[in-house]
Amino acid sequence: MDKNQTIIKMTGIDFAYSENSPILKNLDFEFFKGDKVGIIAPNGSGKTTLFHLMMGLLTPSSGSIEIFGKPMKTEPDFAEIRHRIGLLFQDADDQLFCPTVLEDVSFGPLNMGKSRKEAIEISRRTLDFLGLSEFENRITFKLSGGEKKLVSLATVLSMEPEVLLLDEPLTGLDTKTRSTITMALKEMDVSYIIISHNIEFLKTTTRKTVTLRGGRLIADDQVHVHIHDHAHVHGDVPHKH
Amino acid sequence: MIEEPFADGHSIIHRIDPRFRVAAAVFYSFSVALCYEFPSLLAALFFSLSAVVVSGVSLKMVFKRLAVVNIFIVLFWLVLPLTYAGNISYSLGPVTISLAGIVLAAKITLKSNAILLVLISFIATMTFATLGHSLSRLKIPEKLVFLLMITYRYIFVIQQEYQKILRSIKVRGFIPKTTLHTYKTFAYVVGMLLIRASERADRVYNAMRCRGFKGKYYSLTEFDADAKSWIFVTIVTGFTIGLITMELLLNG
Numbered sequence: 001m002d003k004n005q006t007i008i009k010m011t012g013i014d015f016a017y018s019e020n021s022p023i024l025k026n027l028d029f030e031f032f033k034g035d036k037v038g039i040i041a042p043n044g045s046g047k048t049t050l051f052h053l054m055m056g057l058l059t060p061s062s063g064s065i066e067i068f069g070k071p072m073k074t075e076p077d078f079a080e081i082r083h084r085i086g087l088l089f090q091d092a093d094d095q096l097f098c099p100t101v102l103e104d105v106s107f108g109p110l111n112m113g114k115s116r117k118e119a120i121e122i123s124r125r126t127l128d129f130l131g132l133s134e135f136e137n138r139i140t141f142k143l144s145g146g147e148k149k150l151v152s153l154a155t156v157l158s159m160e161p162e163v164l165l166l167d168e169p170l171t172g173l174d175t176k177t178r179s180t181i182t183m184a185l186k187e188m189d190v191s192y193i194i195i196s197h198n199i200e201f202l203k204t205t206t207r208k209t210v211t212l213r214g215g216r217l218i219a220d221d222q223v224h225v226h227i228h229d230h231a232h233v234h235g236d237v238p239h240k241h
Numbered sequence: 242m243i244e245e246p247f248a249d250g251h252s253i254i255h256r257i258d259p260r261f262r263v264a265a266a267v268f269y270s271f272s273v274a275l276c277y278e279f280p281s282l283l284a285a286l287f288f289s290l291s292a293v294v295v296s297g298v299s300l301k302m303v304f305k306r307l308a309v310v311n312i313f314i315v316l317f318w319l320v321l322p323l324t325y326a327g328n329i330s331y332s333l334g335p336v337t338i339s340l341a342g343i344v345l346a347a348k349i350t351l352k353s354n355a356i357l358l359v360l361i362s363f364i365a366t367m368t369f370a371t372l373g374h375s376l377s378r379l380k381i382p383e384k385l386v387f388l389l390m391i392t393y394r395y396i397f398v399i400q401q402e403y404q405k406i407l408r409s410i411k412v413r414g415f416i417p418k419t420t421l422h423t424y425k426t427f428a429y430v431v432g433m434l435l436i437r438a439s440e441r442a443d444r445v446y447n448a449m450r451c452r453g454f455k456g457k458y459y460s461l462t463e464f465d466a467d468a469k470s471w472i473f474v475t476i477v478t479g480f481t482i483g484l485i486t487m488e489l490l491l492n493g
Contacts, residue, residue: 057447079455087451094444097394099370103461111453116461141397159452 005033006069007163007191008054013063015049023049025215027063031163037193038202041212047195048090050212051165055087083112086161090168092148093141101127101143101151102136108159126158127151130184146177153181157188164192170201247365252297258470259367259375265477266363270356272481278491281484282351288480289358296362303361310357314350321346369393374460383457395441402437406430 008031016022023046031037039047052058053065056078065072067081089095098104105123114122127133130150135143143151149169156164164185170178178201185192185205196202202209210217254262273285293303325342332338364372373390377383410426417423 052447055447055451057450079450079453082451083453085451087448089444089448091444093398094441095448097391097445097449099368099373099390099394103370106461107449107454107459108452110459110461111455111457116459116463119459120461141394155452 007031007033007035007067009066010053011064011066013053013060013065015046015053015058015060017049022215024053024060024212027216029217031191031193033162033191035191035193036206036208038206038209039193039195039212039217040197040199040202040209045212046215047212048167050217051087051167051193051195054165055082055085083108083159084161085163085165086156086159087165088153088156088167088169090171092145092152095152095155096140096143096148099139100136101132101138101140101154104140104151105136105154105158108155112159122160123154123158126154129157130154131180146173149173150177150180153184157184162190164190166192166194166196168195168197170196170198245365245368246302247296247298247361248368250297250366252295252366253469254292254296254362254473255366256469257473258464258466259371260378260464261466261470261474262363262367263372263375263379265474266359269359269477269481272484273352273355273359276352276484276488277348278488279348279351280491281487282348282355284487285355285484286351286358289355289362292362293358296366298361298366303358306361307354307357310353311350314346314353317346317349321349371462374462375464377460378464391445395438395445398441399434399438402441403430403434406433 008029010027010029013024013027013029014022015024027050029050039050041047049058053060054067056072056075068084070077070081072078072081096104098107102120102123105126106119109119109122110116124133124136127135130153132147132150132154135147135151138147140148140151149172153169169181173181182201182205185194192206194202194206208219210219212218273282276282276285293300322338322342323336325339325345330338330340330343367375370390373386373393376389377386407430410430415426417427
């Protein structure tokens with residue numbers, strides 16, 4: 001497939017939760033197949049809102065959204081493309097709602113019209129990929145925080161989406177779970193956008209980072225998000241900075 | 242936490258197709274609820290007790306559950322004999338006790354215990370998830386089944402939210418007293434819980450839509466209507482029809 005295929009195109013998006021404080025103002029964004037983009041921006045700047053607009057969970061007050069080359073205007077438009085874009089929610093408890101892990105992971109495939117057997121097969125493969133093969137009969141609400149996060153990632157991956165939207169995937173996770181997620185992202189051939197405050201993580205998983213300022217997305221070449229190391233000559237002596 | 246202490250057993254009842262158990266329990270319970278004669282009620286109680294014994298669940302746990310229900314029934318014993326119109330059997334000054342009231346209280350006691358015991362034996366021996374799936378296979382409307390399953394899933398989340406709020410007020414030195422401040426605090430706790438629950442519901446629904454949910458719920462469980470399930474349902478139905486016949490003859 002050609003590399004420069006546009007997947008998401010947002011033009012002139014305005015959005016506000018309340019009238020006097022707009023979150024997004026005249027935002028433009030274009031996302032291509034194969035892109036791996038990180039969004040790093042302060043709390044409350046509209047990152048999650050942006051994801052929810054892309055999924056059609058929120059409606060912009062003005063502007064247009066085009067996904068896979070089709071204009072998205074109504075709920076049926078979005079319902080059509082949702083299985084091709086996997087959104088991982090910030091809070092895993094929002095995502096998991098079935099009693100058992102296997103049922104939750106196969107929920108997406110079943111909705112897409114897969115047979116029971118196929119759905120179970122895909123789910124097992126996905127759980128296996130994330131190192132969760134022992135988990136299929138576990139009760140979702142009894143899992144630990146990290147396990148819940150991995151299982152909710154599995155519920156998204158089992159739909160075999162072409163694009164992933166990950167909303168702070170590492171928040172509150174231990175090192176082991178973090179590296180599982182990083183590993184999974186590196187191994188998969190999928191385009192994604194990640195919201196994160198973790199610069200190190202974005203550096204290893206994404207090719208460019210953007211930020212939100214004044215309701216608009218600003219690309220890497222204007223704001224350069226980076227970390228740097230300095231020599232710390234007096235590190236072994238107690239001192240103040 | 243809603244616990245499922247009876248669900249993980251290996252008795253013959255645990256191995257019967259859940260759909261058959263649900264259907265049998267419903268038919269039996271309705272019939273018992275409509276019985277009025279002592280012989281049939283006693284027979285039903287005996288049948289239900291046997292069913293519990295066959296299901297091999299811990300009898301201690303069963304009696305604990307029965308105790309809870311029977312506390313409510315004690316109220317009937319206190320109220321009905323004093324208020325029910327009918328032949329007066331005793332009178333202690335201005336207080337009159339009606340025999341019909343005592344009889345009615347006794348019947349209610351027998352009925353509720355018989356029904357409760359059979360529900361423990363047939364229904365409580367499956368997990369909540371299985372119950373949901375059986376109901377959907379029995380053509381109970383999808384929406385009702387879904388409501389049941391989602392309630393079950395999110396009761397825990399709401400409980401956790403509730404405990405989170407409780408902890409946060411405790412660490413800030415809150416001790417409940419009979420003061421306006423206490424009432425106000427509890428009102429805030431309940432209010433906050435409602436708001437959080439409703440916001441949570443929105444987010445869950447959104448997450449479901451993102452995974453292609455269009456109002457239909459698919460279940461992974463395959464049920465197996467084998468010979469023993471048919472035998473089971475025949476026994477229960479046979480007994481229930483016996484009960485109904487007995488009831489009709491005694492009334493006739």
